Amino acid sequence: MRYLFFLCAAVVCLMIAAGCTESAPQQAAPAATATPGNPTAGDTVTTAAPTTMATTSSVSDNTVSIYEMSYDPAVITVQAGAIVRWVNRDSAIHSVVFSDTNINPSGTLSASQSFSVRFTTPGTYAYHCGIHPKATGTVVVT
Numbered sequence: 001m002r003y004l005f006f007l008c009a010a011v012v013c014l015m016i017a018a019g020c021t022e023s024a025p026q027q028a029a030p031a032a033t034a035t036p037g038n039p040t041a042g043d044t045v046t047t048a049a050p051t052t053m054a055t056t057s058s059v060s061d062n063t064v065s066i067y068e069m070s071y072d073p074a075v076i077t078v079q080a081g082a083i084v085r086w087v088n089r090d091s092a093i094h095s096v097v098f099s100d101t102n103i104n105p106s107g108t109l110s111a112s113q114s115f116s117v118r119f120t121t122p123g124t125y126a127y128h129c130g131i132h133p134k135a136t137g138t139v140v141v142t
Helices: 002-021
Strands: 053-055 063-067 070-072 075-078 083-088 114-118 123-128 136-141
Parallel strands (some): 063 083
Antiparallel strands (some): 083 114
């Protein structure tokens, strides 16, 4: 009986560990609607139908690196209209989730993947990693 319990516990631990190392396929997030006073999340190619999405191309000098369960820089200041890009420079998966629910989250970012948002409205936008909530950051838009 004791052997069966430890065997089941070991199987559960292995299943959890395997689930933590797989990455989900990337999907584009649904389009965000811009309203006065709210930021528009946008890709860097078009502004007609703004969306937030994972990208693999360079879009901005306003880059935040994700590494060792933190964002670097933790606070970035940009002008309204600027694009901020987050790049996962870690072997672990991460994400970018904003406290402001008008900005779509990144979804899962595997190593070397990136995510970009165009900030059109001045303000302070807090975010965190949806997988590692202690990793936090802030975008200040002037």
